Amino acid sequence: MSGPTSINLRLRIWRQRQDQPGGGFLTYPLKDLSPDLSLLEALDRLNQQLLLAGERPVSFDHDCREGICGSCGFLINGQAHGPRSGTAVCQLYLRDFSDGQTLTLEPWRARAFPLIQDLVVDRSAFDRLLMAGGYLSVNIGSAPEANALPVAREQAAQAFEAASCIGCGACVAACPNASASLFVAAKLAHLELLPQGQPEAQQRSLRLREQMVAEGFGTCGNQLECSAVCPKEIPSSLISRMNHLARG
């Protein structure tokens, strides 16, 4: 591998306590980091230093650290999930940044995602969107034989692509209107593209879109930032598809 053997970074991080209505940025220098370290591992190291210095560590959500659980996510220099396309924050490595760079880390900002602490926000609105109808109404134990219902290969592949959304919330954070249209459109496409999802299709679409408004998400303004930052590269054409079908 080529490139520098160690990297220095300045992390400018939004700090806000759980019990405080506001917060501000604090800057932390980090020295002599391996370029093979992930950005979250650099945050781990910073937290270790803060702990030893008797300060409160930086709160951030994370879990699988391989881009599939959807827990992590914050803005890096204004960009949701940072500079690489098709990646979540946990898949960024320090070699993706340059030596001496300052990175500004900010939480998702959206009315429907209230801030909890530092970089952590409450994304339970996404679960409530699914509760409004993002499922198939079949009881366990009542399923017919799996191959009894053929699904065209291309159709299944498209449903899969829509279903690969990890619910991280980057689409909402990147949208100037904080709309959840991409999240909702992806769920609708996943279920409507499969024949099993047809019977409830209209009801489902109506209820999810109503819930989106109730949760305080904005409306889609066709800026398509959502798709550009999506770590799973869910296409924005799904939003057009949703709107087209809704108009009937």
Added chain:
Amino acid sequence: MRLDPQLPSGPLAEAWSRRRQDLSLVAPSNRRHFRVLVVGSGLAGASAAASLAEQGYHVRLVTHHDSPRRAHSVAAQGGINAARNYQNDGDSVERLFRDTVRGGDFRAREAGCHRLAEISGSIIDQCVALGVPFAREYGGSLCNRSFGGSQVSRTFYARGQTGQQLLYGVVQALLRQVAAGRVELCPQRDLLDLICLDGVARGAICRHRLSGALETHTAHAVLLASGGYSNVFHRSTNAVRSNASALWRAHRRGALMANPCFTQIHPTCIPSGDPDQSKLTLMSESLRNDGRVWLPRRPGDQRRPDQVPEAERDYFLERLYPSYGNMVPRDVASRRARELCVAGHGVGPAGRSIYLDFEEAIEREGRGVIEERYGNLFAMYERISGSDPYREPMRIYPAPHYTMGGLWVDYHLMSTIPGLFVLGEANFSEHGANRLGASALMQGLADGLFIAPATVPAWLAEHPHPELDERHPACREAAEGVRARIAALRSIGGRQPAEVLRRQLGALLIESCGISRSAQGLRSGLEEVAALRASFDRDLLLVDPGTPLDPELEKALQLQDYLELADLMLRDALAREESCGAHFREEHQSPSGEALRRDDQFSHIAAWQWQADGAPIRHQEPLQFRSISPTARSYR
């Protein structure tokens, strides 16, 4: 203590349906009076909660995640097995049953494995009905691929994200029940103790991660589906917040822990490059279909891989196992890789990796074909390692991945604490000493979709306890215990962060109780764990952050449990003086270095009982093989 596994008598093939006929039922109008507490929202927990809620029980589900969709089942890549014989290649329930028993090296119960194989087909039916977008053929029927340890194609998949798609299917079924008011969803909760009344499980004490409040959740039955304990090794392929605490707290309350030393180390993971690396990422087993594993013949060879001539490379799996080659099972591949690295042949940082080389496959098939087969895996590797696997061989190394051991359960999935059921990876059940690829998702869903929904109601029907009041002394005693434990941790006032101690534990455990184990190594491991426990008690640094959200407290609580669990794993590995599956004892190997089972003495499940003062007690449940006679596995 006598362990009664409640195994069915008579022919295996009809055993589960016969048993189901005999299970007691609760009338529909009475079901809402029963409260069931489910811990964990992965495949097993979410599917059990949804099934029981659909039947009409009042279910509460607690999870430490912010959303049930984030449970670690989401990260499973390869697929899910089912004996459907859609490929007409000779598969059957009987064959999946036999593969599972053999793959587990004859350390699992026949009746359980048979039931798993029987149920496997219905799981696929159910998942399709729930909207799981499995891969399809052009004609619209379901695709299959093959996996290690079997000679048929029975693995169903959704690209490299099968676990994610299955999880979303059952989580959506769960959320439908939440919307219907039949499941209370309680995210952001860590289970810190089990509530028992007269020896029966009646609830749990949880800490709300955001408010810091200790909550009392009471129920008529408790279902633990909290996953495995690979993170005791510190770096594993598990999500970094996956932990063993729910399982360990139940163990301390009286649930026996079975075969804790049976842990699977997956051969193909991206190795550690830096001491601060927090986890290891799995690279699917399927890569070994085309990739060739090799190391330089000369120890300490520092040359770049492309400068090592063909004659100086050792394709050691092909050399040692001419008939299976690079496709030997996980335990065998991991062990051989480690042996050669220890002997100085390893490459990369600290000589702790091996090459997985696609050069020949790319020459043979063309880059396009390889890209089509493994493109997403190659991209993932490139992202993490910064090296291009189309041009340079991948560097890989084995990493802890799955735990076959877990809480002991009977045929009804009930632990030795009446009323406490254990599902999915958290129980020890059907994988014996080694799990086959694509069988974990199958077992989690079998437990949650079909087995627990039949056996939990039978328990409820026969034990109509009155509701347990939160102010009952049993609840207060449990809550007080948790409060005192947290206060004690906070008062240590030492200098070592939990993370530092946890790294030390992981390093010593992988060395002494990893791929290869010896009596001497296990004994010194026990001493080191004892020393580490002492330094934890004396020197833990835990600062109150002043806000309720406190990941350091969570880490300290988890580490305290890992330290005790590690001690038990070492004891179990020391007591099992044989090699079987993933448990390789250096003293018990053939002249050619293969595992030697000792059926005369160890054809049993070891189940350990916690003792507050003194060493744990080892109980045995003998295994009987009526359908298959145990033979030695051979891949040469």
